[in-house]
Amino acid sequence: MSLLVVGSVGLDSVETPFDKIEDALGGSATYISLAASYFSAPVTLIGVVGSDFPKPYIEMLEDHNVDLEGMQIIEGEKTFRWGGKYHYDLNVRDTLFTELNAFENFNPVIPENFHKARYVCLGNIDPILQMKVLEQMTDPQFVVCDTMNLWINTMKDDLLKLLKKVTVLIINDSEARLLTNEPNLIKAAKMIRELGPEILIIKKGEHGALLFTNDTIFSAPAYPMEIIFDPTGAGDSFAGGFIGYLHKTRDLSPENIRRAVIYGSAMASFCVEKFSTKGLEDLSHLQIQDRFRDFKNLSSFDEPN
């Protein structure tokens, strides 16, 4: 059964200290699907674009075995657009503009033949839409969910309802603190797991990620990078690598979930090496395995004799 990915598909205009691009491929569902496609095929993308959505982007996604049967193309509408500018230290970004366009009235419809999908990744869209997706599913067994500060601030009740149905929540450290009003991440993680998600992943950017499962914590290192060309999509690529690997292996043991966190981290590191989705378009399995091994070398140590 296919891996179902729901989220935004858009055109990004991004400026960093190194370069700038306009109307490049972006959106949470795009990054998640591409990253997952290296592990699991097919990946089914549920999203919406306008009739101006460039054909080469469709072809590139299809070349990666991303099934676009559930991507609505709204005639006469324009595609969702986002513009952002990253500052020198790359942790600070300004949103320059957001044009919802076709995304404004997005009503995710899951094609009949995917209602039975068991692995679902809910990219960062508002929690009511995320819930609508789950309500169409017969028996979603492994639901990975991303969210953001905007929904925590403006739609907290809907988010809390959704969290009860979520298996894995992936958020960043500031969002975890915001959601719980607790500065200590270990305490915040306990509180979030009590809201529903059995598994919680807190992304910490250049400091790696923390995985919280039943009574155990796993600390994944960050890949050391001298230059980050474009941080856009890093979190989505993480989610895609994570769920793609688990969907492929169908092994939800604690050890395998740790591996999935490393594959997620690896895909995020490839993503930020190039602008837009370029870093995820031409990877080999050997490159991904090498990067996995880099993470291992980065963090391994032995007990004394």
Add this chain to the structure above:
Amino acid sequence: MSLLVVGSVGLDSVETPFDKIEDALGGSATYISLAASYFSAPVTLIGVVGSDFPKPYIEMLEDHNVDLEGMQIIEGEKTFRWGGKYHYDLNVRDTLFTELNAFENFNPVIPENFHKARYVCLGNIDPILQMKVLEQMTDPQFVVCDTMNLWINTMKDDLLKLLKKVTVLIINDSEARLLTNEPNLIKAAKMIRELGPEILIIKKGEHGALLFTNDTIFSAPAYPMEIIFDPTGAGDSFAGGFIGYLHKTRDLSPENIRRAVIYGSAMASFCVEKFSTKGLEDLSHLQIQDRFRDFKNLSSFDEPN
């Protein structure tokens, strides 16, 4: 040959959201020596106090095999005092007062019989004093050095001169950025290693530590703590555990230096569990080994089959 530790010895008045204490034992040399004492004996502490320095503190240090032959007690002077207050998120601290007292004219004199020590830990004091120590040594082969933003801002030239003589520099992430004016830590680390230190350790508090050696990077996790009672001395305890373990094992292989970073992290985690030096006063070797294993469990993962 003994491990030589130079730095401040003082009386700290600390307020945290949990409690407050007055005139408790503190100072960089104190924490370093105590942490190192669990690995290596004897540890020789070079420092200065006033005649008001409480006798129980001297006895406690001597009980831990810390040799105080080089600790000057200045008759009629008061001991160095520092007062600080930590805020709720514990990453923010205000210095309430600093009274240099006996420390003001500190002139570190290394007793004759320690001139040949090969392992030296220069706790955080001004770089001219740190250099004075090295000038008295016959052949210091492994010099670990800590510093702080104050010296980077006010005595940079002296610090740069010192760094040429240092084997391992241990600083925190904001200090690494300040020293190099480079926000990317991986680039900053390269720049710092070109200033002299063969080995660089960047401490990142709740995000662990990075070890930079020739062409390799090691990312050590942070011990997950729900409550940090008193962050004072964490960095010094790290340095003490690190050099204490290396002094004991006399093994400077890359694998053993990684282990030393974990022992340093372990001692820092014990330190912050109690106020002042209390967390370092009654540890067993079993507890330290268990904590080492906790770090291993926290960060280990296997390659896929």
